[in-house]
Structure formats: C-alpha cells, structure tokens
Amino acid sequence: MTTNTTPDPYAAVRDEWARPGALTPTGATPIVRTLALEKYFGSNHVLRGVTLDVYPRETICLIGRSGSGKSTLLRCINFLEEPTVGAVEVDGVRVNADPLHARDRNHREQIRQIRMRAQMVFQEFNLFPHLKVIDNLIEAPVRVKGVSRDQAIATAEKYLDKVGLSEKRDEYPARLSGGQKQRVAIARALTMEPKVLLFDEPTSALDPTLVGEVLNVMEELAHEGATMIVVTHEMAFAREAADRVYFIEEGVFLEVGPPEQVIENPRDPRTREFLARTLGAAHVHQGGAIHEPERGAAHLHGEGPAHGRDDHGDHDDRPLSGHADMGHIEGRDHL
Amino acid sequence: MTASSGALGAPGGSVPASATPPIVLAIADQRQRQRRRFRLIFIATWFVVIGGALLGLVAGGKIDFAFMGEWTPYIIGGVTTTIYVAVISIAIAIVFAVFGALGRLSSNSILYSLSTLYVSMVRGTPLLVQILFIYLALPQIVPFVNDVPKEVLGIFALSFNYGAYMTETFRAGIQAVPRGQTEAAQALGMPAQIRMRRIVLPQAVRIITPAIGNEFISMVKDSSLVSVIGVPELLWRAQRIGQSHFKGLETLIVAAGIYWGLTIMLSLVQDRLEKRMAESDRRI
Numbered sequence: 182m183t184t185n186t187t188p189d190p191y192a193a194v195r196d197e198w199a200r201p202g203a204l205t206p207t208g209a210t211p212i213v214r215t216l217a218l219e220k221y222f223g224s225n226h227v228l229r230g231v232t233l234d235v236y237p238r239e240t241i242c243l244i245g246r247s248g249s250g251k252s253t254l255l256r257c258i259n260f261l262e263e264p265t266v267g268a269v270e271v272d273g274v275r276v277n278a279d280p281l282h283a284r285d286r287n288h289r290e291q292i293r294q295i296r297m298r299a300q301m302v303f304q305e306f307n308l309f310p311h312l313k314v315i316d317n318l319i320e321a322p323v324r325v326k327g328v329s330r331d332q333a334i335a336t337a338e339k340y341l342d343k344v345g346l347s348e349k350r351d352e353y354p355a356r357l358s359g360g361q362k363q364r365v366a367i368a369r370a371l372t373m374e375p376k377v378l379l380f381d382e383p384t385s386a387l388d389p390t391l392v393g394e395v396l397n398v399m400e401e402l403a404h405e406g407a408t409m410i411v412v413t414h415e416m417a418f419a420r421e422a423a424d425r426v427y428f429i430e431e432g433v434f435l436e437v438g439p440p441e442q443v444i445e446n447p448r449d450p451r452t453r454e455f456l457a458r459t460l461g462a463a464h465v466h467q468g469g470a471i472h473e474p475e476r477g478a479a480h481l482h483g484e485g486p487a488h489g490r491d492d493h494g495d496h497d498d499r500p501l502s503g504h505a506d507m508g509h510i511e512g513r514d515h516l
Numbered sequence: 517m518t519a520s521s522g523a524l525g526a527p528g529g530s531v532p533a534s535a536t537p538p539i540v541l542a543i544a545d546q547r548q549r550q551r552r553r554f555r556l557i558f559i560a561t562w563f564v565v566i567g568g569a570l571l572g573l574v575a576g577g578k579i580d581f582a583f584m585g586e587w588t589p590y591i592i593g594g595v596t597t598t599i600y601v602a603v604i605s606i607a608i609a610i611v612f613a614v615f616g617a618l619g620r621l622s623s624n625s626i627l628y629s630l631s632t633l634y635v636s637m638v639r640g641t642p643l644l645v646q647i648l649f650i651y652l653a654l655p656q657i658v659p660f661v662n663d664v665p666k667e668v669l670g671i672f673a674l675s676f677n678y679g680a681y682m683t684e685t686f687r688a689g690i691q692a693v694p695r696g697q698t699e700a701a702q703a704l705g706m707p708a709q710i711r712m713r714r715i716v717l718p719q720a721v722r723i724i725t726p727a728i729g730n731e732f733i734s735m736v737k738d739s740s741l742v743s744v745i746g747v748p749e750l751l752w753r754a755q756r757i758g759q760s761h762f763k764g765l766e767t768l769i770v771a772a773g774i775y776w777g778l779t780i781m782l783s784l785v786q787d788r789l790e791k792r793m794a795e796s797d798r799r800i
Contacts, residue, residue, distance in 0.1 A: 308700075
C-alpha cells in the first residue's frame, strides 16, 4: 500500500497503449492496473514486467500461444498466483506483490478486497457440485459479503435470468450442459457484483456447439458496459467485443491495439504466425488480413459482417430481440 | 414389420412375441437356467459345509444344542450394546479423523507434527493394548478414570484408534476434491475456514462415505475387544456364560454366528446406500 510518506514507486509506470474505451465515461481513470508485473515459477520467468491499464467499461482480450503467460497474468490480477514483483490495482485497491509475506493476515485481507472486486470465470467452470445452482450463486455473497439471504437470492435470480437460465435455479450442476454450466459460472461471478470480470479461456473446455451461447452472454455483457479482461482463442469474439487486443509472447506484450489492427493487420511477424495458426492458414491473405472463419452457431451478433467496437453507441440501442436466446436481457449492467 | 427388425428391438416396443426368432429366446432361456443353477450350487455348498460341520459335532456328541438354545437369547441381548458402542465410537472417530486430517494437511508445523504423532502412535500399537492401557494404566496417572463407566472408556479407546486410521482416509478424501473447487472458492473471496467447511469437506465426505461404511463394519467386530474390560456386549455375555458352564464351544459359535449375521446385514445395507449414492451422483 502506498502511504503519504512513501512516494509511489510505480508513479511513472503506464500502459502506453491504453486509452479510454468507447463506453468509458469521460475523466475516468483505469479501474484495473497491473504495474510492472513479474512472475517466476521456480526459475521459469513467465511474466517479464507486464503493465496493463484497463478503463471502466472496456473489454480487453489477451491472446497468445499456450505457455505465453496470458492465463498467469489473469490469475495474478486476483492473486490466485502471487506475483513475484510488481503491483496490482483494482478499483483503487493497490496490492504490492509480496511473495515473502504471502501468508500474512494483512496481505491476505488486501487480496480478499481485490477478489471481491475482480471475479474470475474459469475454463473448467468450477461450479460447486454439491450445491444447487441458486446455492452456488448465493454462497459467497451471503458468507463473504454479508448480504442477507433474501437479498442474495434476489440478486442471483436477476443474473440467472440475464444468462437465460432461470428455469435451472434448483438443478444441480451435473444436470446442466457445459454451456449452461459456464453461463451459471458467469452468473455466479456477477452475483458478487464485481467491478471487473476476468475470463480464463471460458469456452476452451466446451463442445464446439455450445461455445456460441457462452460467447453471446459475454458479448451482451461487453456491450452493456461490463469491464472485462478475457483470455481467449476466440478471435471472432475478440474482434467483435474487444476495445483492445493484447498479444502476449514469452511474458511480454508484443503487439497491442484495436482488434482490427492486431487481428486483421498484425505488424509483428510472430503475431501473424500465431494468428495464422489459430485461425487456419486459409484465412491469411497476402496483406496479412484475416477473414473471419465460418462460425455457425457461434456467429456472434446475428447476421452481417462483424462490427467494429466504434459503433457501440448503436449497439446499445439495438433491439435485443436480435439475439434469439438472449431476448430477455434488459438494461445496462452497472458494471 | 419383418421378424428380424422385431428382434433388434424396433421402436414402439409392442412387437408380437412370435416376431422374436426362436434362437434368441433359446439363448435367453439357457442363460437364465445357467444363472439359476449357479446360485443353487452356491447356496448348496454353504449348506453342505456348515451343516456338515454342525452334524459332525452332533454325531460326535461334542455339542450341547439344548444349552445353546437356552442361552442364545441372553447372548443376543448383547447386540444392543455392541451396536450402540460401535455407532457412538464411529461418530466420535469421525470427529478425531476430521481434526487429524486437517492437521495432516496443515502448513502449521506444530499441528502437522501433533497429528502425525497421533496417527503413528495409534497405528503402531495394537488396539487391545490401547484398550487395556486406558482401563488399567491411565487410572495410575489420573485417578478419576476409575470412576468413569467402562462403556465410556471402551468407546474412547475404540474411537481414538479408529480416528487415527480414518485420519488418512479423510486426508485422501480432502485431497481428492479437485483443485478448481478451492480456486473457485478463493476467487469468490472465501476465507480458508469457510472454503474448507462449506466447499471442500462436504465433497470429501461424499467421496469417502463408502470407506466410512467399511470402517463401521470393522468397528462392529472390533468392539468385541472391549469385552476384556467388562463392557457387557455380545462377546462379554457369551464368555460369561461359556466360562461359568465350561461351554465355550456353544457360546462362541453363537457369538460368532451373530457377528457374521450382523456383518452380512450391514454389508447389504451398505451396498444399497452406495447404489443410491451412485444414482444421486448422476443427479448431482
């Protein structure tokens, strides 16, 4: 924590690529910051000084090959991994990496403050199998935030409705499909009413036919102005929803920019190679431009070509009935 | 609809019986007869061996059936004590085991050391020695133990012993809960204590319930050891009658038969419970 007497050691550290997103209120400051973050696993240097600024209502996509450090970065933000060096700031709460005192009461309490503000959605869902859907959602608000049971249930039902699973309220997770499980996991994160959502490859464990329903929910959240940091291999999602795409390679950001730049006109040859492999060589054309692959059910916003993020003003007022299974989502999220 | 499609189980189900080819019926019939024969021989073999042994004893004039009949009800009366000692002991053993397992998984060196000492000490000495120690040796250190009922001392010895064995069972069960469960709970901001109590332990208990069933069945049999300190359970009653009338054969056959019957019944109950749990696992 910084105090008045010690100067902020990270005062000069900035994410040079960050600029307020299309939905960010004017004058807003970054809500999530990682400051010169480094992480070693033993002697393996996984993150090599990562600085990331995320403004409110932005959606940030982290892409990169496996082992590049993108999931580690995400897990460092809510301290599921204790960073080795650097600091994390979420909604004004600054926690310095302190691996030598990771078990100190004070440090752990600070981490808890971060975790309440930054909710994670996991690749493997990690729903609690012994609890019904509704109990999965209210467990943490009731036991951790001290919300009353009735209040927690009301909030949980609101978000279950948002992900389109109100009728699964009293089911056990094992009775749900993978896509439904992940939507419940998203609702569980939302029920904590966090400031930012962290998605760790949320569709990678899903059957391809179930990817679309999860991406639809995430799309919807992005357009409603939720702040999201998404580790993903879904380039169509990144192009459609991201304000900025960060390509990470060997623990550093190699190329950052709006999706139409990073995904369609990557400058760095390594970015180009990664995208070619991810999207399939057939989609890479001479200029380096990449065309969206056929996505079938996962085709994001109904018909038509992918939209840039700039026209979000229009999106917000679009009739929601365009999304068949998301038609009941209403209003903007407070995130 | 042709006959062959009927044999393959055509949708709709109500295919006339005549549509099934005779060979299919013949196979099913043969299989059922074989199964019935197998079961019959299985039971017959038991009867021959047990009945033969008993007949041999009778023919040799070695066994007094009238005496057995007379005292069997008295020995059966000990089943109540046996069962309540076993039930209470297993319940307390579970408490010991939970704390033992938490200690074995603790990063606190003192807690880890204490629980490891407990497990090593108890598993390294015979149960009979532990029972006698608590009954005969402990009063020399703390005299008030003399005033504690024998049943309580017996239950304490049994649960202390079983708690150590079940500590390892619980530890394995806790470790078998997927890592993602803890991470999800952490990410939701739950402190360690709530994580363990609300998320990990309930799932661990589910995983080890079959093992607890086995421990209970063993406990019913091992509870016979507390007869040596005079807890009036099944074996104690059998011994009392047998020794005073010099009829050890008759009374011990009765006692053994009752233990055996109890074990078979409890195993059946356990099978049922496991099957039901497997079903609800499909649900959960």
